[in-house]
Amino acid sequence: MRILVICGAGASSTFVAQRVRRAAHEQGLPYSAVAGTTGSLAIDLDSADIILVGPHLAAERERIERSAAALDVAVAVLPDDVFSDLTGERTLDLVRATLADRPDPLSTTETNA
Template sequence: MPKYNVLLCCGAGMSSGFLAQRAQKAAEKKAADMNIDAKSQSVVEDVIEDYDVLLLGPHYESHLDEFEEIVEPFDIPVAVIPQEIYGSLDGEGLVDFALKTLEEQ
């Protein structure tokens, strides 16, 4: 399996930071070759070229179009993390969601 760099985006990066930590542990348990980072939405444009997928916190669903425009030149998928994964900080669920999003590209 190829190595994927996954970027989680939320307002200040706090809640997504906890989710990223749990997801990183889950990826290691599943032997999924992933690097999962969480960053504030304010830096997405500056760092997106280093990632294979952008996952947004549910509260950014209304801004999905804006993020799709940002990632378009890099040809990477962007998706909104389901509330049940985000709200429960479900690291394993996030890994599965990221893989599914990448496969659908």
């Protein structure tokens, strides 16, 4: 799982990425998390499974979702209190919840209506 955390300049997203990466490692999950900016999104998008958007960029969610949709990348806006999540566990829970609502691309089970 490749997590991209974006903010305006890359500073706050770096802290969030480090914390969520540590939380995933402590839980034995093979997740990577990197920081990016809205300016680097077009470049970083290819290497992401999910984008976590800084709360101060919530107004840009629709634009980010349009860019991400072409590559089937999930998008979630981080809560306003994300920076108080010192362990990264709540942020990791957000990643899981966001991805739980999406179909598993590796699933071979088909359903017919």
